[in-house]
Amino acid sequence: MKGLRWRYTRLPSQVEDTPSGEGGEEEEEEEEEEKEAAPDPALEDPMEPQLTEASQVLGASEMRQLSLYLPPSVTGHSWSLAFGTARDGFSLRSLYRQMEGHSGPVLLALKDQDGQMFGAFSSSAFQLSKGFYGTGETFLFSFSSQLKVFKWTGSNSFFVKGDVDSLMMGSGSGEFGLWLDGDLYHGESHPCATFNNEVLARREQFCIQELEAWVLS
Helix, strand or coil, X not given: CCCCCEEECCCCCCCCCCCCCHHHHHHHHHHHHHHHHCCCHHHEEECCCCECCCCCCCCHHHHHHHHCCCCHXXXXXXXXXXXXXXXXXXXXXXXXXXXXXXXXXXXXXXXXXXXXXEEEEECCCCCCCCCCECCCCCEEEEECCCEEEXXXXXXXXXXXXXXXXXXXXXXXXXXXXXXXXXXXXXEECCCCCCCCCCCCCCCCEEEEEEEEEEEEC
């Protein structure tokens, strides 16, 4: 499977006027060469990631936008669907079983009863744990009117925690940035210190319509 390719777009150059003559032309040529060698990262236009199968949650546009925020270590890797409710049913235990053998990272994507798309990027595969795990590469995201990404604030290290009854991401003051129940049917989202996030869904308590966990490796 071909890796992810990046296509750069550069705005027309704006070169200051210089006196006519060979010197001015040479400076213009050198300036043009420098711009060609170092494209502006802000103008990157990512191609759609290569998926092992079609997503029931994210469209091509959402995938391209999320790709800009993924760590360089996973850039160009294909997305493999490790778990999907449409295929594997609504069960957190099944999600953990499908994660066995994977070390991560994982992109979790959800769609709720309102059609809202949101989720999280975890630097580690989801697993049963006694405490929180993960790294500062972990983040939450939401597509409200546009993509919003909530990165680690550094205030605590409550990235991911999983038990048999729930999966939690981000915490602070007893609230979780993203919380899912054992049936993967009900969930909650609250502002939390880990990511300083907004409520990811349109309401703090929501019902899950579709959920997918993609392994990016």
